[in-house]
Amino acid sequence: MRRLFLRNDFSGYPLRKDFNMDPERNMYSTEDDIEIDTTTEWYLTDSGDLKSVSHSLFTDDDFVVNIGPQHPSTHGVLRLQTILDGETVKHIYPHLGYIHRGIEKLCENFTYPQTLALTDRMNYLSAMMHRHALVGVIEEGMGIELSDRIMYIRTIMDELQRIDNHLLYTACCAQDLGALTAFLYGMRDREHVLNVMEETTGGRLIQNYYRIGGLQADIDPNFVSNVKQLCKYLRPMVQEYLDVFGDNVITHKRFEGIGTMNEADCINYGVTGPAGRASGWKNDVRKYHPYAVYDKVDFEEITLTHGDSMDRYYCHIQEIYQSLNIIEQLIDNIPTGEFYLKQKPIIKVPEGQWYFSVEGASGEFGVYLDSRGDKSAYRMKFRPMGLTLVGAMDKMLRGQKIADLVTTGAALDFVIPDIDR
C-alpha cells in the first residue's frame, strides 16, 4: 500500500469525517515531496495481530525510467515508473495525483448545483456523460421524472460527445505511433462535432449543459439540421481514418497482440468500456442498465475477441458508427415539451444512498451519493473510467517493449484528470 493521490508526506485521511480541516494545519507545502521506493503490505497473523512488511519497488540493478509526469504520450500528468531491461518492460508502477483536485472532498462542501461544475473537468472528453451521471443520481434521489424531450436531447448529446471522444482517440492513437497526418485528420473532423455542440451549449471542451431537472438551454434552432449534416459528413470520414492509418500494415504490426488482456482478467481488473469489450466482455451500461432513452433505440454492442490494442482501436471505430445510428434514430423524433423542470431554489436530496452509472466514452462512469438530507452531499464518490485502465497496464505490459507502453496507453484511452479527480 502506498499513497495514491496525495503527497507521501501528507498525514491523515481527508475523506474521513474526523479529519481536521483547519487551514492552519493543512498549509500548502513548498518542499519537494519525499520519494518512497518501498510499499507496505499489511496482514493479520493467526493470533490476530496486524503486521506489516515492506517491499521495495525495484532493486539497485534495475534501470528505472519515469515516463511522465511531463511526457507527450501520457496525455497529461501521469507518471509511470517503468522498470526496464534494455527495451523490455519489467514492471510499471503508476504514480497518480499530479492533477488531484480533491473533487470528492469538494463535493461534500458544495451545494448540489455547485458540484455540477466539477464533473465536466474530470474527463473533459466525456463531459456530457459525466454530468449525466451526476445529475442522474441527484434526480434519482429527489425522484424527479424527466420529460421525454430532456431525455432525448441528453441521449443525443451523450452520443455526440462519444463521437467527439472517439475521434480524438483515433487521432491520438495515430499521433502516439508517429503518424501526424492521421492525427490532424481526426482533429479536423472533431471540429465539426464541436461546432454542432457549441451552437447549443456554448462550450467546446467544458460543456456545462445538463442541470438538475433538465438542461441549461433548449437546443439551437439549427441543431437538428446541423446534426443531420454532421452524420452525413462523418460516415465516409471514418473510413478515411482506416485508409490512412487503421488498415496500414505498420499499424497492424504495432497494435496486434500488444497489451493483450483476456476477458477474465478484464473483469478482475475492472477494465470497462471499449477496452474491455475488445476482449469480449459484454459490459455496455447502455444495454444492461439503460438510462435516458437507450432502451428505445436500436444499436449494437460492439464486442471483439482478441483483447489487444488492435481490437480496442476497431471497437472505437465501430462505436462511432453505432453512435451515428443512435443519433439518426433520435434526431427526427425529438418530442416537444419542457427542456427544464423548475426546481426549488435550494435543492435538497432526501436521506439515502444512490448509485447511477452511465457508459462514458472509455468505460463505466458511476456516481455514488450518500445523502443525509442536507443541501450538500454527505459523501460523493465517483467511479472514474481511467483508473482501472491504468491499474491494468502493469499486467498488460510485462515483458513487452517500451514502445508498446505508448501504444497500449494510446489504445486504452484514458484521460488523466479523470483518474486523479
Place this chain on the structure above:
Amino acid sequence: MFDFSIVAKWFDNLLRVTCGLGDFWVILIECVLVGLAILLAYALLAIVLIFMERKVCAYFQCRIGPVRVGWWGTLQVLADVLKMLVKEIFVVDKADKLLYYLAPFLVIVASVGTFSFLPWNKGAEILDFNVGIFLVTAISSIGVVGIFIAGWASNNKYSVLSAMRGAVQMISYELSLGLCIISAVILTGTMQISGIVEAQTGPWQWLIFQGHIPAVLAFIVFCVAGNAEANRGPFDLAEAESELTAGYHTEYSGMGFGFYYLAEYLNLFVVSGLAATVFLGGWAPINIGIEGFDTVMNYIPGILWFLGKTFFVVFLLMWIRWTFPRLRVDQILNLEWKFLMPLSLIILVLMTICVAFNWTFTIV
C-alpha cells in the same frame, strides 16, 4: 553540356599565371573558396529543405503551414534560424562536458563530409576520389558516433535509450545501403563519383534503366535504407517524440540542437542526392536516343538536373514520412536483417549475372 571544369581551370590559371602565386597560396585560396561555397550551400539548402518540409507536411495534413513571416511564409525559417542562433546553449549540470560539446560537431562533420561528395554539375564534383562512393559510406558512419556520444553524454535515460536505438538502426541499415551501392558499382565499373555519373550519360543510360530489374529493386531498397539512415519517419525511432521526448538531443539547446536539426535535413538531402547520383544519373540529362529531344535536354544545365532529381527523391521520402506510423525497434531490425539485407544480396547476385552475361539495357 556545360563543363564546370572550364571555370575551375580558368580560375586556377588566373591565380597561377596572371597573379603569379606559388602552389601553396593557390591551393589555400582555392580550398578556402570551395569550403565557403560548400558551407554556404549547406546552410541555404537546410533552409530550403526545412521550409519545404513544413509546407509539404502542411498540405498533407490539410493545413497551410507558415504564411505570416515574409511572402507565403518564406522568411519563417530564417527567423527560426535567427532565434536558434541567439538562444543560450544550456549545459546539463551532470553531463559529460567534453563529449557533450563534441557530439554535435561529429554529426555536422559527417554530414558536411558526405555533402561535399555530391556531383553538382559536369566538372563540379568537389571531392572526387577513385574510391569516392566508398568513402562516402565511411564518412557517414561518423554520424552514428555523434548520435551515440550525444545520448551517452547527456546523462539522461531517454537519451541513452535513444542512442542505443539510433546506433543499432544506423549500423544495420548501412549494410544494405552499402550493398545497393556495390551493385551500382558493378554496373558502372568504377567507384569514382564522376565516373559513375559519366557512365550514365547517353540514351537510356541512367542506371535505373540500364540495370533494369535489379537496379529498380536496388533503388527502392536504397531509398528505404537511406530513410532509415537519415533517421526519418517511419524509422525515426531514435527521436520518437511520443516515446522518448526528443531522444538523443533532448538535452541540447541553441545551436547544439541546431546542428542536429541541420544535420538531419542535410542527411536527407545527401541520401536523396546519392540516390539521384547513383541510380538516376546525377547531373546527366535524360536522353532517349532521338536527336532533337536529346539536344534540348542537353541544354538544361546539369545542376538543374541534379537538384531536380534530388528534390524529387526528397519529396518521395517526405511523402513516406508524413504517411506512415513509426515502427518498433525489433520490427525495424527484422525488416533489415530478414528482408532488406537478403534482398540486397540477391540484387547483388542478379546484377553480377546481368553484367557478366551482358544483359544490361543499352542502345548503341
